[in-house]
Amino acid sequence: MILHRHIPFLKAVALYSFTAFGGPQGHMGMMVKTFVQKRHDVTEEELLEYNAFCQMLPGPSSTQTVTLIAFKRGGVPLALLALLIWILPATIIMSAFSFLVYYFDVRDIQASVFSFIQPMSVGFVCYAAARMMRNNVQHLATWAIMIGSLVVTVFFRSPWVFPLLLLISGTISNFSNRRIPEGKAKPKPIKWFNLWIFFTVFVTAGVMSQLALKGHWVHGRIFNIFENFYRFGSIVFGGGQALMPMMLYQFVMRPITRNRSPWLTSEALLTGYGMVNAVPGPVFSVCSFVGGMAMSQFGAAWQIVGCLTATIAVFLPSTLLLFFLYPLYQHLKQHVIIYRALEGINAAIVGIIWASGIVLFQSISPVSWTNLAVVLITFCVLYLTKVPAPLVVAAWLLMGWIAHII
Numbered sequence: 001m002i003l004h005r006h007i008p009f010l011k012a013v014a015l016y017s018f019t020a021f022g023g024p025q026g027h028m029g030m031m032v033k034t035f036v037q038k039r040h041d042v043t044e045e046e047l048l049e050y051n052a053f054c055q056m057l058p059g060p061s062s063t064q065t066v067t068l069i070a071f072k073r074g075g076v077p078l079a080l081l082a083l084l085i086w087i088l089p090a091t092i093i094m095s096a097f098s099f100l101v102y103y104f105d106v107r108d109i110q111a112s113v114f115s116f117i118q119p120m121s122v123g124f125v126c127y128a129a130a131r132m133m134r135n136n137v138q139h140l141a142t143w144a145i146m147i148g149s150l151v152v153t154v155f156f157r158s159p160w161v162f163p164l165l166l167l168i169s170g171t172i173s174n175f176s177n178r179r180i181p182e183g184k185a186k187p188k189p190i191k192w193f194n195l196w197i198f199f200t201v202f203v204t205a206g207v208m209s210q211l212a213l214k215g216h217w218v219h220g221r222i223f224n225i226f227e228n229f230y231r232f233g234s235i236v237f238g239g240g241q242a243l244m245p246m247m248l249y250q251f252v253m254r255p256i257t258r259n260r261s262p263w264l265t266s267e268a269l270l271t272g273y274g275m276v277n278a279v280p281g282p283v284f285s286v287c288s289f290v291g292g293m294a295m296s297q298f299g300a301a302w303q304i305v306g307c308l309t310a311t312i313a314v315f316l317p318s319t320l321l322l323f324f325l326y327p328l329y330q331h332l333k334q335h336v337i338i339y340r341a342l343e344g345i346n347a348a349i350v351g352i353i354w355a356s357g358i359v360l361f362q363s364i365s366p367v368s369w370t371n372l373a374v375v376l377i378t379f380c381v382l383y384l385t386k387v388p389a390p391l392v393v394a395a396w397l398l399m400g401w402i403a404h405i406i
Contacts (some may be wrong), residue, residue: 004073010085012039013066017086019390021117021278024062026360028353029124032131033382033389035069038367042069045346046133052345055162059233059318060284063087067322076323087315090281091240091288095274095307099291099300101268115403116396118364119371121380124356130383132350142347145169149351154358165348173344198234198317204232205313219298220264222309225291227360229313232287234321263294287314294324
């Protein structure tokens with residue numbers, strides 16, 4: 001990889017990492033604006049395919065999608081570099097927040113400066129859905145799949161709904177026999193090394209965690225943190241929201257049931273989760289906050305180690321699985337069944353994105369005409385003008401600050 005050729009792309013990823021609010025649903029709108037419309041790194045069809053593939057994997061789907069965009073441009077080295085640039089701002093902010101939470105009340109800042117960010121993110125979600133609907137919902141079957149996926153996602157909010165919807169939608173679109181692959185490309189070699197690393201780290205982390213517990217190592221908790229977050233990153237579907245019940249049980253409730261002090265309080269966990277929704281970047285960066293809080297009693301140096309350990313542990317397994325499974329998927333999709341399934345899967349993704357906008361808007365408290373106006377203005381600016389997405393974000397942050405001081 002010749003790095004200087006990819007510097008403009010990495011700059012775009014860096015800018016995106018500072019302006020991508022709204023979780024994985026909001027991130028899709030930003031990706032369309034940044035990597036499809038502005039830079040043409042991928043087409044809308046490719047972005048939908050990447051997103052659909054990542055929805056079927058455990059881990060942070062928006063992070064995996066960014067990694068795949070970089071992988072297409074420059075292979076594994078560029079993908080790893082883009083991954084680091086993407087997660088760095090959010091993880092640094094959340095790590096610093098683990099230090100600040102005991103000394104300052106940042107909730108007032110969150111409620112003022114970021115007051116328009118949630119409805120703005122809904123506007124980005126609607127923009128992504130509207131753009132993608134033009135190319136992927138074009139006949140009766142795809143309309144039915146999109147509407148069905150929207151309804152199911154709104155009323156059934158289990159993380160297991162997403163892979164099931166994609167499977168059902170792909171099956172429905174296979175009833176047509178008109179679409180066949182145009183030609184077969186040479187399959188890329190499968191990197192079995194990535195899978196071996198995944199399982200080796202999984203087993204080693206489990207063994208070291210148990211040894212630390214049984215041996216009562218002074219700072220053995222750091223091994224427990226790595227094992228816990230590596231396991232979370234290996235099995236969590238449904239994004240950062242699905243992490244919350246796991247962390248609540250593992251770090252708050254489970255120690256109490258064993259007559260031990262919880263690693264952090266439920267109030268601290270909820271405060272961290274509230275904060276991560278007000279900063280740009282992946283929702284999984286809340287793990288940096290939790291890792292730091294879990295090690296805070298051992299001093300500042302160990303708190304930093306806790307932040308770093310949790311961050312590496314939660315993002316590592318999904319990255320290894322991505323690099324192993326994507327070449328395999330590229331080979332499989334050349335088969336007629338997989339190829340035909342993509343049409344239904346893409347329509348389902350559009351429905352899921354529309355549903356995400358509805359769910360996100362319902363979660364805004366309080367729901368008001370002001371928030372609805374923010375959604376509509378954001379959507380119209382993105383859909384009807386060429387205003388860059390970062391400027392839209394900056395404008396709403398400024399409006400939130402002005403509204404707070406007036």
